[in-house]
Amino acid sequence: MPHTLKSLLTHDKVALEAALSLGSGTARIEVQMLLQQVLGVSRAWLLAHPEQKLDEAQAATYRALLQRRLAGEPLAYILGEREFFGLNFRVTPATLIPRPDTELLVELALQRIPQSLPSPQPSPACGRGSLFRVLDLGTGSGALALSIAHARPDIEVMAVDASQDALDVARENARHLSLGNARLLRSDWFSALAGERFDLIVSNPPYIADGDAHLAQGDLRFEPRAALASGADGLDDIRRIVAKAKAHLNLGGWLLFEHGYDQAGRARELLLQGGYAEVFSARDLASIERVSGGTIR
Numbered sequence: 001m002p003h004t005l006k007s008l009l010t011h012d013k014v015a016l017e018a019a020l021s022l023g024s025g026t027a028r029i030e031v032q033m034l035l036q037q038v039l040g041v042s043r044a045w046l047l048a049h050p051e052q053k054l055d056e057a058q059a060a061t062y063r064a065l066l067q068r069r070l071a072g073e074p075l076a077y078i079l080g081e082r083e084f085f086g087l088n089f090r091v092t093p094a095t096l097i098p099r100p101d102t103e104l105l106v107e108l109a110l111q112r113i114p115q116s117l118p119s120p121q122p123s124p125a126c127g128r129g130s131l132f133r134v135l136d137l138g139t140g141s142g143a144l145a146l147s148i149a150h151a152r153p154d155i156e157v158m159a160v161d162a163s164q165d166a167l168d169v170a171r172e173n174a175r176h177l178s179l180g181n182a183r184l185l186r187s188d189w190f191s192a193l194a195g196e197r198f199d200l201i202v203s204n205p206p207y208i209a210d211g212d213a214h215l216a217q218g219d220l221r222f223e224p225r226a227a228l229a230s231g232a233d234g235l236d237d238i239r240r241i242v243a244k245a246k247a248h249l250n251l252g253g254w255l256l257f258e259h260g261y262d263q264a265g266r267a268r269e270l271l272l273q274g275g276y277a278e279v280f281s282a283r284d285l286a287s288i289e290r291v292s293g294g295t296i297r
């Protein structure tokens with residue numbers, strides 16, 4: 001017998017709560033999002049039609065998606081997208097799922113870009129000749145780089161990643177957002193950037209310790225290991241980035257990077273040892289020191 005949207009919501013919300021230890025509100029929203037995906041409707045439409053029934057094909061598709069979610073697969077991979085900084089990003093298992101915590105890094109980056117920049121001069125070398133250049137290291141879906149490029153069409157953003165599969169997704173996102181000021185490049189951190197200098201370098205690098213139990217839990221089980229883990233203390237990539245970024249920053253330029261909830265002290269030490277000035281850490285909405293950075297003089 002065909003089920004109504006209301007009965008599916010009531011029943012499957014409870015199943016998701018039990019299978020994934022989700023709160024009732026989160027489970028409800030997840031079921032709604034799966035139903036929206038299958039029916040191709042807005043949330044408002046879904047809420048306004050509780051007695052609507054799924055036809056056979058829709059019910060089969062919905063059941064398949066629900067089973068994947070019940071097995072723990074992240075909702076963002078099932079839906080193929082995740083919202084970040086007000087924009088929709090395509091995500092696949094080749095990319096990290098952008099986290100709300102990382103929006104702090106976008107905010108801090110945007111604060112460091114002067115409000116008004118002189119008009120760009122045409123330059124044969126890079127086309128636009130932008131006067132302010134941003135680099136995003138380990139761009140994944142492009143969440144950081146493309147949010148910055150979208151907010152500031154008057155600057156040039158370069159984004160690199162070691163994973164070609166992730167870069168393909170980021171390229172699709174750049175095209176979807178119609179961004180003409182973002183360039184994507186495959187690079188092992190700075191290896192393909194010899195001679196390139198930037199006014200701002202941002203990164204959300206891998207920063208989880210190799211043996212951390214969280215890697216075997218929740219969404220992290222499905223995300224690329226190379227996007228998450230970074231050596232015995234989780235700081236291998238941050239050490240590389242802090243050591244090398246200075247040579248790629250213009251005077252007065254900033255390096256800003258995200259790190260783990262308990263890594264701010266060590267991140268500041270690395271920045272100070274590396275000769276950065278005005279070293280600081282900033283707290284996310286949960287009041288956790290989440291981003292650290294410094295400038296060069």
Ligand SMILES: C[S@@+](CC[C@H](N)C(=O)[O-])C[C@H]1O[C@@H](n2cnc3c(N)ncnc32)[C@H](O)[C@@H]1O
Pocket residue numbers: 095096097098099102137138139140141142143144160161162163166187188189204205206207226227228
């Ligand atoms: C934590 S994810 C961040 C993704 C994206 N910036 C975000 O915040 O959603 C780290 C990214 O760094 C990339 N990465 C790991 N090692 C790298 C390396 N040696 N050089 C360049 N990128 C690397 C991974 O492929 C992954 O996309």
